[in-house]
Amino acid sequence: MPVIEIENLTKYYGRHRGIVDVNLCVDEGEIFGFIGPNGAGKTTTIRILLGLIFPTSGTAKIFGKDCVKEGYQIRKDVGYIPGEVSYYSDVSVSELLDYSASFYDHVDKNYAKELCEIFELDLKKKFRELSMGNKKKVAIVQALLHKPRLLICDEPTNGLDPIMQTRLFNIFKELKQKGTTIFFSSHVLSEVQRLCDSFAMIKEGKIVKTGKLDQLGQMNYKIVTVQSKQKEELKELLKIGDFKEDNSTVTFRYTGRTDTLLKNLSQVHVENIWIEDPSLEEFFMSLYEEGER
Amino acid sequence: MNVYRWEMKRNFRTLIVWTVILILIQLMYVAIYPSMAKDTELLSRMMKVMPKTFLRIFGLEDFDFSNILNYLATISTIYVTLVGSIFAALLASKMLAKEENEKTAEFLLSKPIKRTNVVRQKLLTVSSILVIFDTSVCLFSLLLLELYKRSAFDYTRFWLFWLSQIILHLTIANLIFAITVFMKRQDSTISLAIGTVFVLYILAMVSKLTEKVKVLGYFTPFYYSDGVRIIKYGRLEPVFLVTYLLINTALIFASFLFYSKKDVYL
Numbered sequence: 001m002p003v004i005e006i007e008n009l010t011k012y013y014g015r016h017r018g019i020v021d022v023n024l025c026v027d028e029g030e031i032f033g034f035i036g037p038n039g040a041g042k043t044t045t046i047r048i049l050l051g052l053i054f055p056t057s058g059t060a061k062i063f064g065k066d067c068v069k070e071g072y073q074i075r076k077d078v079g080y081i082p083g084e085v086s087y088y089s090d091v092s093v094s095e096l097l098d099y100s101a102s103f104y105d106h107v108d109k110n111y112a113k114e115l116c117e118i119f120e121l122d123l124k125k126k127f128r129e130l131s132m133g134n135k136k137k138v139a140i141v142q143a144l145l146h147k148p149r150l151l152i153c154d155e156p157t158n159g160l161d162p163i164m165q166t167r168l169f170n171i172f173k174e175l176k177q178k179g180t181t182i183f184f185s186s187h188v189l190s191e192v193q194r195l196c197d198s199f200a201m202i203k204e205g206k207i208v209k210t211g212k213l214d215q216l217g218q219m220n221y222k223i224v225t226v227q228s229k230q231k232e233e234l235k236e237l238l239k240i241g242d243f244k245e246d247n248s249t250v251t252f253r254y255t256g257r258t259d260t261l262l263k264n265l266s267q268v269h270v271e272n273i274w275i276e277d278p279s280l281e282e283f284f285m286s287l288y289e290e291g292e293r
Numbered sequence: 294m295n296v297y298r299w300e301m302k303r304n305f306r307t308l309i310v311w312t313v314i315l316i317l318i319q320l321m322y323v324a325i326y327p328s329m330a331k332d333t334e335l336l337s338r339m340m341k342v343m344p345k346t347f348l349r350i351f352g353l354e355d356f357d358f359s360n361i362l363n364y365l366a367t368i369s370t371i372y373v374t375l376v377g378s379i380f381a382a383l384l385a386s387k388m389l390a391k392e393e394n395e396k397t398a399e400f401l402l403s404k405p406i407k408r409t410n411v412v413r414q415k416l417l418t419v420s421s422i423l424v425i426f427d428t429s430v431c432l433f434s435l436l437l438l439e440l441y442k443r444s445a446f447d448y449t450r451f452w453l454f455w456l457s458q459i460i461l462h463l464t465i466a467n468l469i470f471a472i473t474v475f476m477k478r479q480d481s482t483i484s485l486a487i488g489t490v491f492v493l494y495i496l497a498m499v500s501k502l503t504e505k506v507k508v509l510g511y512f513t514p515f516y517y518s519d520g521v522r523i524i525k526y527g528r529l530e531p532v533f534l535v536t537y538l539l540i541n542t543a544l545i546f547a548s549f550l551f552y553s554k555k556d557v558y559l
Contacts, residue, residue, distance in 0.1 A: 013556075013558075050402070051402065051403075052402050052556075052557050072407045073405075075403060075405040075406075076405040078403070080403040082403075087397055088303075088397055088400075090303075099295065100404070103404040142400075
């Protein structure tokens with residue numbers, strides 16, 4: 001059963017484009033990555049799902065209920081971690097969490113306490129005294145304490161240190177096992193690759209690609225830069241047409257088995273080598289090129 | 294009612310500060326009353342030399358200062374009517390606008406709560422605070438009157454005066470609240486709120502200048518709740534009460550309707 005169904009969703013802010021004709025489907029129990037550069041429409045989509053803004057046309061449904069008409073019922077089972085956390089600055093963390101809990105019918109106090117311990121939250125501090133990362137942690141706890149069926153996150157790792165990122169991802173995996181659906185937006189491709197089952201890519205308000213993550217793996221290529229004097233031999237060996245040459249180095253995209261690449265490379269004299277994942281920008285460029293062809 | 298409890302708690306300190314300020318101002322003016330009352334003769338003569346229009350604006354034409362109620366009402370037209378209205382305007386403008394300005398609306402509206410319920414609890418907070426505020430100042434005023442009075446005064450007029458002030462403050466609050474609901478961005482809400490109060494106040498003053506512009510008075514609640522007139526004639530005109538009722542119903546209804554459909558930009 002789909003948890004989120006978005007059909008032909010369009011939002012214009014006056015004349016400005018928010019999103020255009022977005023179609024998405026998120027199944028129950030999956031982790032869904034919503035990828036796109038800044039200003040692509042990720043936050044707009046999320047805000048429509050939460051009922052903060054209303055669509056110009058099209059529909060968005062969560063748990064089969066309409067986000068515009070039944071938002072109140074939907075939000076009982078939704079947790080939301082915002083991209084930029086701005087809460088009431090003059091209250092303490094514990095007051096804020098209590099206020100958050102007061103909106104839900106059954107809140108397990110022990111679970112909330114456990115979450116605070118995992119993220120090492122100082123409950124007595126005033127919200128305004130917290131650093132960006134700590135604010136984010138408060139946002140994570142308040143989104144989880146009522147055990148939502150759907151968790152919506154807008155760039156959840158933004159501002160978190162690597163240790164906390166790992167803890168958050170572990171929690172995501174645990175929640176997934178319990179059947180929670182997680183929808184999160186990100187512009188960090190590696191994050192999505194590590195966690196997600198499915199993904200959608202949005203650019204300039206339009207969905208450019210959706211699919212399962214294993215498809216993303218097939219498209220996945222490496223950016224290889226080799227420093228070598230035997231450039232011509234290298235070209236012949238690898239049989240790749242698209243080389244970028246720069247003084248003593250050559251750069252090319254490599255798709256395929258990594259060990260084949262290494263075997264081939266061992267036949268020439270290599271002074272230095274860099275094998276990198278493509279950046280999201282490059283990834284988008286390749287998608288665009290694919291679209292044009 | 295969790296939003297109501299939360300807002301009451303957060304606004305409690307402001308309430309105390311404004312109440313204390315108003316009480317202190319009253320105390321200050323009542324403290325100089327005995328010396329004023331001694332020289333009523335002189336005061337009346339002084340009034341006669343002042344320009345007629347000036348007296349009319351402040352409602353001081355043939356006003357008898359030997360009665361403390363008259364004295365306090367005249368003073369209160371500035372302090373309770375205007376300062377109280379500014380408090381009401383600021384309070385109402387903060388209620389929703391602050392959530393949008395400080396982006397806490399994102400927190401509140403992503404919770405399972407209907408928009409209409411947000412408006413209901415926020416408006417309830419505003420009215421509760423204003424009623425507590427006015428009641429406290431009113432009761433303190435009554436105490437002062439009892440302590441400093443030289444002759445008996447009409448209690449009905451006293452209560453009518455305060456009733457008119459509470460209604461005025463609630464109306465101002467509902468008006469400003471509705472304006473903030475209509476506004477897309479909340480950058481200049483506070484100046485707009487105070488500006489609106491002053492424009493309406495000045496409108497009421499201008500309307501008292503000549504018969505020609507009297508009609509202007511019907512556009513401002515300050516005219517309906519003119520303390521000096523109420524104390525003088527001892528009545529709050531039913532037509533004004535009906536107008537108040539209609540205005541407030543319309544404003545509250547508009548707030549509910551528009552907030553339910555509002556895109557909350559952050």
